[in-house]
Amino acid sequence: MKLSKRLFLCTLCLLIFVTGCSTSTTTGDDLQDMQLEGEPTLTAAFTNPLLQDMKGIAENDYLQLYINDKTAEIAVLDKRNGYIWRSNPADRDGDPIASGEKKDLLSAQVNLEFCNEFGQFNYANSYTDSISYGQVAYTLIPDGVKVIYKFGTVEKTIEDLPKMISKERFEEKILSKIDNNTLLRALRIAYREDKENGVYVRNDGLAGLQLKRALEAFEIAGYTEEDLAYDLAEHNLAQTKPAPRLFFVTLEYKLEGDSLVVRVPVDEIRYLKEYPVHQISILNFFGAGGPNEEGALFVPDGSGALIYFNNGKSKYPPYRQEIYGMDLTVDNTEFLVKAEKARMPIFGIIKKNSALLGIIEEGASVAAVNADVSGRDNSYNYVYPSFYVIHKDDVVLQGEGQKRSFPRYQEEPMKTDFVVRYVFLDDKDASYEEMAKYYQQYLIKNGMLKENRTEASNDDIPFYLHLVGSIPTLKHFVGVPYRALEPLTTFEQAKTILSELQQAGVNNIKLKYSGWFNGGEHHKVPKSISVDGAIGGLKGLNDFLEYIKGKNISFYPDVALLRVYNTSGFNETREAARRLTALPAAVYPIDLALNRRDRDRSPSYVLSPRYVGKYVEKMLSGIARLDFDGISLRDLADELNSDYRKNNQIDRTESEKISIQALDEIYKSGLNIMVKGGNAYAWRYATDITDLSLGNSKYKIEDEAIPFYQMVIRGFIEYTGTPYNLSTYTNYRHYVLKCLEYGSNVHFVWSYEPSHKVKDTDFDYLYSIYYKEWIDLATEIYQQVNEALKRVNGQKIISHQKIEDGVFKTVYENGIYVIVNYNRTPVTVEGVRIEAEDFYVGGDAK
Amino acid sequence: MIKGKRPFFVILLILFISLSLGYHSNVYAYYAPSYNYSYWRDSVAAPEAYEATQIIDGKSLGVGSLKEPSDIYVLNNESVYILDSGNNRIIVTDTDFNLIRIIDSFDNNGRIDHFSNPQGIFVTESHHIYVADTDNKRVVHLDDKLKAVTIIDSPESELLPQNFEFKPAKIVVDKAGRIYVMAIGVFDGFMEFSPDGVFTTFIGANRVKVDPIEYLWKLLSTREQRSQMVQFVPTEFTNLDIDEDGFIYAVSADNTDEDVKRLNAQGIDILRRDGYVPPRGDIRYTSEEGPSRLIDIDVTDSEIYSVLDAKRGRIFTYNGDGYLLYIFGRLGNRLGEFDTPVAIERIGDNFLVLDKTLGEITVFEPTEYGRVVNEAIRSYYQGDEERAAEMFAKAVNLNANFEYAYGGIGKAYLRKGDYEKAVEYFKESMDRKNYSKAYILYRRETLREYFPLLMTILCILILCTPLIRKYIWRHIKELSLFRREELRYPLRLTVHPYDEYWELKYRRDKRVNLIISFVILALLCITRILQVQYNGFLVNYNNPRDFNSILEIVYVVLPVLFWCIANWSLTTLMDGEGKFSEIFISTCFALTPLILIGIPWVLLSNYISAEEVTFYNFFQSFAALWCLYLLFVGNMTVHQFTPSKTVGTMALTVGTIGFLAFLCLLFFNLIQQLLSFAVTVVREILLRF
Structure with missing residues (x-):
């Protein structure tokens, strides 16, 4: 049996080898023959003595754009304050830390990460692989310039030397024609005589200088391609030359008002099939802060965070976060990282008298923001975006104790250009507050932010209450298992909770109700909507809706649309998104002790974006007969996934469009939309955001958390953080203070049944949701927060400052400000004494 | 009998399908910040x-x-x-x-x-x-x-x-x-x-x-x-x-x-x-x-x-x-x-x-939770049980999965005399020792409450015994169900094995015997499932979340099958007279005591304390011994062996079972390798084309 198995394996391998060879064709020649389109130099339209090597090429009322046509570096002069922003640090040659490749990187504008023939990641940057060969061309475009880089050269490699050459031929054709001793020595190293067979055999370990010399010798000797072919044929050798690593990348710089727009057209990223471009990062060091400069990098971690220049934290890993979190069809990390997500596609640099705000306009969903401080690779502090072009995954084959992995690539590059808008802010605006304000105005102008909130400005602030309807559990009767819904809060019981809450003085309630249809918390796909009988059924729901009428309670039934938790009525093979490995994207639950995905338990599936529209439509028609005026979306604004189904791939940028389309559809149906998480693209549609980050992920490299997100959306969308009773705070006062500092509302998740109902179920993460235990504290917290925030209801945050460690001042649009003190000791700020863990509300409402 | 065959199989089929359904467990939608280990050694939020x-x-x-x-x-x-x-x-x-x-x-x-x-x-x-x-x-x-x-x-x-x-x-x-x-x-x-x-x-x-x-x-x-x-x-x-x-x-x-x-x-x-x-x-x-x-x-x-x-x-x-x-x-x-x-x-x-x-x-x-737990432990250590109970209750409210705290609350209830609550909490904290302590008191209390009622019923029953005997018992006895030979025969066999095994081998209809055997086997499976699911807390060490009825059935059927095959293969070499069907029937009949004793104890075990667990264990061992004895007699009669030869055969059979198990393991291992090979090949093909 063993033998037959081996035989079978061998034949199969052969088969695979043969077919594999026939299908892979090189397109190397096309790329090798491609010429750089454009001029090698530019003529200056104007010059500036401060920028001696640079040529001015575009100008408007705010800015001037300069370029150095030798190094392709650019500079932008802000006419308002004369500050010059450079794409590469001016004094980079004197950097004491950077060396080798890292030093070259300082001079590059583009850095590529590509996969080699073995599926390993390699890097190429525009300085080492393009500029140093002089392979760059320029074309002027209105208000800017287009820079085209060609990466890599067609160098000869060891495979241009024959593996074997007969004695006579070698002596006659090569040795006799060389009279240079160095080259002769190199040839002696390169070829060893095999006297027995009368041939010279190549030394395969040849590399570096010796290889270069051997190649030179062959060239001088006039050894041609035909000769090579002859030698190979003579000795029956097959020798294939690896394709050259060639890439073309285009960068378009364009001035638009007070900003510089940089575009990387994706169809002008040219690469060989053998070397797919995985990631591209641009202008890594644009505006980088020097070792003696003061300032901070702004990164979009959670609500936003600052990394101070030269904070000496290079012992920690650098900052990197993908915008909108991980793509679950790409995510292969076994480890769970409990970090906040980056939900805004922005980054920035704040210097003493000027600031730069980067807005990723196109390709945000495949972008990541990277930042690092001085001291690791170089002495600069820098932040830059990078974009995935082609995703890669590995298929691991295991058998007979052997393991092999094959790389699998996305079929086509992302279907979007990568566009980053760099906004330059002058002296008075050089702060994150102004950055937030600018971003807000920008969003409004582009129709990406809208005042959706439903509160009247003199109302009490909303109290966000999430009630869990029912959870599916597995029960047994005489050994026969059956799925049953364990009701945690029926509609009838919800009324009790609401009335108790209102009696306690909480009037404005926004109720998110999850686990109410199609089988509880982990409901079936919303093909049709059937209200769960376990919590009261349709009649219960209607009674409930009747009950809340006129009571200042808004109702948001919760629906999951992107993830499928209950596979009945769902076709995993057809409707689940696929990974690059061709497997359905199953998301396994985490085993907390192992901190890994537990593959013994059943997973949830990522719904292919292809079907999202259909399900949204069905869901909307399903709830049309129910008298809802709001809806809560569990995942539509929280996660974003691709589908790598063969020959029918949907990349993340397309998926983003689908999500936006879905939101639009729901919005048009007239429902108020409460979303969880709140990715930037949902701002246009959301009235409420829950589970918003109140702070950053606390990466050690970061120095400060700032309420940037809140500064952008406050006054447009109502928001709240994660439910207090399942969050980590050293005490409840800190939660109150956090709410005041971030202008956030209060949020709780409750059930009517005691929490021990979730013990020993898959919902044990709801370990503390019994409403009776929390209602008193919740009321107290609400009163405290309401008292302060009622006065600034619907007001924007116009300023946020750290006064000292643990003391923050938030100023609202109408002039009222809140100072919070997280410390264990009282502080005196602006002549006001603030007790330990207390706050002060000051200012007069305009 | 033939008529009854089809519905029986239909029911069996339905049962089997329904057993194999529903093994989906669900998914975390949210990750808890920390974890702890439960009694079952699972990580819980x-x-x-x-x-x-x-x-x-x-x-x-x-x-x-x-x-x-x-x-x-x-x-x-x-x-x-x-x-x-x-x-x-x-x-x-x-x-x-x-x-x-x-x-x-x-x-x-x-x-x-x-x-x-x-x-x-x-x-x-x-x-x-x-x-x-x-x-x-x-x-x-x-x-x-x-x-x-x-x-x-x-x-x-x-x-x-x-x-x-x-x-x-x-x-x-x-x-x-x-x-x-x-x-x-x-x-x-x-x-x-x-x-x-x-x-x-x-x-x-x-x-x-x-x-x-x-x-x-x-x-x-x-x-x-x-x-x-x-x-x-x-x-x-x-x-x-x-x-x-x-x-x-x-x-x-x-x-x-x-x-x-x-x-x-x-x-x-x-x-x-x-x-x-x-x-x-x-x-x-x-x-x-x-x-x-x-x-x-x-x-x-x-x-x-x-x-x-x-x-x-x-x-x-x-x-x-x-x-x-x-x-x-x-x-x-x-x-x-x-x-x-x-x-x-x-x-x-x-x-x-x-x-x-x-x-x-x-x-x-x-955090609030950390403070509460620390204080609960301290209060309890210092003997301030009231404060400890209060803190433990708080801890449970902050974390319903914290099993240890339930025990702390239970102790407070026990001291206060609320035994029913104490029992409930000790069960939640999987604290069998204290559960038993509380349960004895609870049971005594309950019995005391119902004592007059119980005594009255008992007295009435005693007084009416002659009447019952005369009128009711006779009717029951004469119910056609109880008069059926198929029911009475296996019961008789358990007490008179020598005679009845003889009868079984030489007198009785083999087809009926086979059916009875299957019924006994099915009943044993049910007994086993009932035991796993409904046995009292003190004797039940099965994790309800891992409960799998099909596996339980396999645990019953597989040993019986192994025993029969091993026994048959051995005795054919040793001049045993038994045919495979006879061995199977005699083995199944020998299992009757496990059902007879197992079923009542499923009920009884819910009302016992830790001391009475001894009785439970005694009866379980008794059932096993009885079963072994019947197996011995059955084997002897079926093969017409001497007692010493029977003992020898049985010992050898056990050895053979070990050997069979080893072979099966080997076989499955090979199959598994073959399967994984096939899967790899298929994946590779899919990957390449």
Whole structure:
């Protein structure tokens, strides 16, 4: 049996080898023959003595754009304050830390990460692989310039030397024609005589200088391609030359008002099939802060965070976060990282008298923001975006104790250009507050932010209450298992909770109700909507809706649309998104002790974006007969996934469009939309955001958390953080203070049944949701927060400052400000004494 | 019979399908901040008990960066001693981390002396500092004016080998001034020194851990080979601490349940390990990563102690009984995460975690949950049960998955006399001992309540016995069901096996027998399932979440099948007269007692206390013995063997079963390999085309 198995394996391998060879064709020649389109130099339209090597090429009322046509570096002069922003640090040659490749990187504008023939990641940057060969061309475009880089050269490699050459031929054709001793020595190293067979055999370990010399010798000797072919044929050798690593990348710089727009057209990223471009990062060091400069990098971690220049934290890993979190069809990390997500596609640099705000306009969903401080690779502090072009995954084959992995690539590059808008802010605006304000105005102008909130400005602030309807559990009767819904809060019981809450003085309630249809918390796909009988059924729901009428309670039934938790009525093979490995994207639950995905338990599936529209439509028609005026979306604004189904791939940028389309559809149906998480693209549609980050992920490299997100959306969308009773705070006062500092509302998740109902179920993460235990504290917290925030209801945050460690001042649009003190000791700020863990509300409402 | 056949199979089919359905369990939609282990050793969600609030490093202390610090000591919740090993200095701060002084040299009899890569520090109430000055191979005892009192450099004793090299790493001092030193390369336990620095003895050696396979090899190998093998030596300790009563808490990274020890003056381990999981860090881990590597221990009041797992950067806190209270910390690059944690200490209830590579201390403060749990444990330890119960109730409200706390509430109810509630809570905390205690009282109470009623019914029954006999019992007896031979026959067989097995072999209709056998087998399966699902709490050790009816059926049917096949294959060689069907029938009939005794006990076991579990076990064993006896008689009759031959056959059958099982395992293994091969091939094909 063993033998037959081996035989079978061998034949199969052969088969695979043969077919594999026939299908892979090189397109190397096309790329090798491609010429750089454009001029090698530019003529200056104007010059500036401060920028001696640079040529001015575009100008408007705010800015001037300069370029150095030798190094392709650019500079932008802000006419308002004369500050010059450079794409590469001016004094980079004197950097004491950077060396080798890292030093070259300082001079590059583009850095590529590509996969080699073995599926390993390699890097190429525009300085080492393009500029140093002089392979760059320029074309002027209105208000800017287009820079085209060609990466890599067609160098000869060891495979241009024959593996074997007969004695006579070698002596006659090569040795006799060389009279240079160095080259002769190199040839002696390169070829060893095999006297027995009368041939010279190549030394395969040849590399570096010796290889270069051997190649030179062959060239001088006039050894041609035909000769090579002859030698190979003579000795029956097959020798294939690896394709050259060639890439073309285009960068378009364009001035638009007070900003510089940089575009990387994706169809002008040219690469060989053998070397797919995985990631591209641009202008890594644009505006980088020097070792003696003061300032901070702004990164979009959670609500936003600052990394101070030269904070000496290079012992920690650098900052990197993908915008909108991980793509679950790409995510292969076994480890769970409990970090906040980056939900805004922005980054920035704040210097003493000027600031730069980067807005990723196109390709945000495949972008990541990277930042690092001085001291690791170089002495600069820098932040830059990078974009995935082609995703890669590995298929691991295991058998007979052997393991092999094959790389699998996305079929086509992302279907979007990568566009980053760099906004330059002058002296008075050089702060994150102004950055937030600018971003807000920008969003409004582009129709990406809208005042959706439903509160009247003199109302009490909303109290966000999430009630869990029912959870599916597995029960047994005489050994026969059956799925049953364990009701945690029926509609009838919800009324009790609401009335108790209102009696306690909480009037404005926004109720998110999850686990109410199609089988509880982990409901079936919303093909049709059937209200769960376990919590009261349709009649219960209607009674409930009747009950809340006129009571200042808004109702948001919760629906999951992107993830499928209950596979009945769902076709995993057809409707689940696929990974690059061709497997359905199953998301396994985490085993907390192992901190890994537990593959013994059943997973949830990522719904292919292809079907999202259909399900949204069905869901909307399903709830049309129910008298809802709001809806809560569990995942539509929280996660974003691709589908790598063969020959029918949907990349993340397309998926983003689908999500936006879905939101639009729901919005048009007239429902108020409460979303969880709140990715930037949902701002246009959301009235409420829950589970918003109140702070950053606390990466050690970061120095400060700032309420940037809140500064952008406050006054447009109502928001709240994660439910207090399942969050980590050293005490409840800190939660109150956090709410005041971030202008956030209060949020709780409750059930009517005691929490021990979730013990020993898959919902044990709801370990503390019994409403009776929390209602008193919740009321107290609400009163405290309401008292302060009622006065600034619907007001924007116009300023946020750290006064000292643990003391923050938030100023609202109408002039009222809140100072919070997280410390264990009282502080005196602006002549006001603030007790330990207390706050002060000051200012007069305009 | 033929008519009844089809519905029976339909029901069977439906049953089977329904059993195989519904094995989906669901998914976390949200990740809990922390976890704990349940009674069933599963990881369950828990709230965070501690939150990291700040990082202290050399820069914030104003002393330049710390270089590979290896130990910290907190004295009386007043001052913090940081042993900055790489810089050979001690940094002393107050508890708010304001620098008090830096000790980088000391007065050694008038001469200025320095440390060299010190690894351990201990400070006494009188501010005397003890330093394990590792690379100088000595222990330095400084008084509060930094003058050397004693210096232990080359301990001498007949217990120590000639070329002994003293490399102290960790150190504690008890109230009497005795010094306990953990030295590198010493396998005999801690070195104990008298207050004036004289070596007295070793204390608390770890036991030798022997790998059985290696041991076997050792036995089989020659003396020369043996001398080249690794010697079995007890493992070293990794750290130690001392509590207020002078007990030494020791940790080793030995991967046994005894990794944490509490040593008394004689060096005997007196740690209680009554928790759901042994106090050794993680009990669930992947095979690549392996178990926790415990490298520091910190003991505080009320016998609460915490251990640090360097492998995953987690801190596990246990109470004196060995219950795991909470877990926090992890490796990573965010606040509250470490790179190479080496030491933990407490300031009051705040934790300090020292990171060697990063040279920083992370300060953790308790959350509401952490405070509640700490207070509950303390109150309970101090005997304030009322307060403890209140705190435990709070803990349960903050974390419904915290099983230990349910027990605490149960105890309060037990004391208050609310036995019903107590029973409920003890069950929730899987505390069988206390459950039984409460249950006896509850049962007595309930019985007392219903005693008059029960007695009345009993009296009436007794009084009416003749009437019942005459009118009702007769009717029951004459019910056609009970008169059916198919029912009566197996029952008769259990009491008169010799006669009835004879009948079975020679007189009875084989078809009917076969049907009865199948029914018995099915009933046994049901019994087994009922036992797993409905047996009383005290005798039921099955995790309801792992309950799988099909598996239970397999557990019943497979042994019976194996037995029959093994027996048949053996007896055909040994001139047995039994045919396979006969062996099968006789085996199935022999199983009847398991049903007869098993079923009533499913009910009864719900009403017993811990003492009465003996009865339960007795009856279970009785049933098994009875079954064995019937098997014996059956076998003898079916094959027409002598008793001794029967015993021999049965013993051999057991052996054959083992052999069969081995073959099956082999077969399945091969099939599995073949399958995985096929899967790989198919995947590769799919991948290529």
